[in-house]
Amino acid sequence: MPFPASWDAGRSRGRLATALTAVHPYVQWSRGRTTVWALGGVGRGTAENVGAAADGGLETTGLGLGLGLVEARREMAVIGGGVRLGLRGELSWAHLATDAGGETLDALQAGVRRTRAGFEAARGWSRPSGMHLEPFGRLSVRQDGGARQTGVGLELESGVRLSAGPLRVDAQGRMLALHTASAYAERGGSVTVSVGEGAERPGLTLSLAPRWGAAQGADMLWQEQLHRPWGMPAGSDERSVDARVSYGWRLPRRLLVAPFGGYGTGWGRRRLQVGATLGSLDADTRSSAPVRLEASGERHLLRQGGVDHRISLLGVVTFGARPAATSALRAVR
Template sequence: EWNAERWQAGAALSHSWGNGGYEAENGMEGEISTTMTGLYPYGRYALSPRLGIWASAGYGWGTLSLTSEGTTYNPSANMTMAAAGMDGLLLDGGAEGLSLSTIADVLTVKTTTDAVDGLAASEGNVSRFRLGLEATRPVPLSNGASLLPSLSVGVRQDSGDAETGFGTELGAGVSWMAPQRGISADLKGRILLTHGSEDFRDRGMAVSLAWDPNPSDRGPSFSVSHALGAAAAGGLDALLNPITIEGLGADDGSRERQQFATRLAYGFPTFGDRLTVTPSLGLALSPYSSTASLLWALTPYTGTGQVDEPWTISLEGQRQKDTTGSAPVNHSLELRWWLKRAKPARGPGADATLPQAA
């Protein structure tokens, strides 16, 4: 990736693979798998320090393996995509004024497979348009505390050979922060107002509470949250990424998604007070599963008032149990390492570049 004062340019390289099964309307069924490698150059121009426009285009190539009635077909597969958008802060109200942020983007993806003996060529197209606006206005309170109410609205249009339809969503929330006590709380909600399919419903609510008396990576910290339905936290990105339309024809939310999560951590000085080691315990509960986790993280000490660590190494073990059936208990051990660096402005990055949302 290359950065200048207003320009940002780079490329993302991805390799993906997957497998599954299919059942056709004529009763035929079988297995299907695919692999694809893609290259996605992108660029961004900063209209202001917090508002920018970006564009990306890409090409992917790979193979498709389809098995039907004992016969396997292996046609080549190709993908082309193009995307462009704008995101950032339209109006900066500062610590006490009205701020307005936006996301607007369009994405189109085309996939093709070649013809082979016994299997015809195929072609698929999907496109997506999104537009979202979010307004926030801080409200100062006594003793350094503050409220941050927010209101957001988003529209999304999906077309092509996958999920289709036009939808409008509304989100609202309020955050309370008391830095002197180390306490913060959030209440957020969202609802799908309209959609092209009358049977499609989407709504969500989330409440969370966090306690961190020492604004650094040292000492105790505790968080607890409860979410119901679709993702309500995450701002405009969450508002404009509803669940897929697998909910069509479902039972009016009788199996609505819920999750309760809590985490307790404590940061200890180590290596001559230059580093911090933080063990933490986590628990997540839903109507269908329970997950317990133990995590150890190692970070450089950034000092009081600094919460952004330049690098982190963590080791996390998890135990996940399916509470709805007789599935075996899953155990996992994950080692992570990441390095952070400053960027001039929010760019598209790999996540916005790759067409996974289509």
């Protein structure tokens, strides 16, 4: 997973690149009104700085990554004719460091951490036709620490979810209403529209997801695709769009294979992705059983020049009559 970047300091110029292989096991557990997510991550790789050495040559050092996340939610009560109230909390951290030594790149480290806790509310309406509409809102207090912006802030999120047959729409916006850091702000919005369920059932699936600014809040930690490509930096107003198409085919022994392709643009790069998922079907051969593998490759074309590549492998296993617990392993290179 290389990340090339150019630097310029006076008369000196160079190019910094990293390559990282990481593994991220995670698990989801649910019981009654309580749901818990836990994620860990370790990675090793190299960092290279071309042009930093005294002779304009190449510096190379080892690179290590560590991260973790624990997030929990609990539905507390139902009031006012169906409004569900709940509590939600999160603790996350990440640390990146280079190996010890005497070069410019050696003995560098950076870490970030965040604690968030708050309330959420949602109200759903269903029609006999199968349409379901659910507005929701969240109010959270968070504390940021580490190498990025530090301080305490108040975060607001609101949105609406709509499902009608194969059509699903998820629209949401978020903003950092208050923060103790001077002149620091976050805001953004996103809309995800999908038609079909090709990754879960036989058939075609199309999805389109435009985003603006820092649109992804706590929900980015609750989805199976943990590595959403290149999230927006805090405070950015840049826009991005992701599109994906897949088609599921039924195979013998109640298996389902779904090749897919994706395209995304935003934050100084274009992303191309191809891959396939392989899963099992329930006895009725229409709905997916809780076993799935996914493999994909990505190519990122950078605005300032250069190319990134990524290979991903995802495995999901769900235990119990309902999706009560999920464990998965993803390796990224």
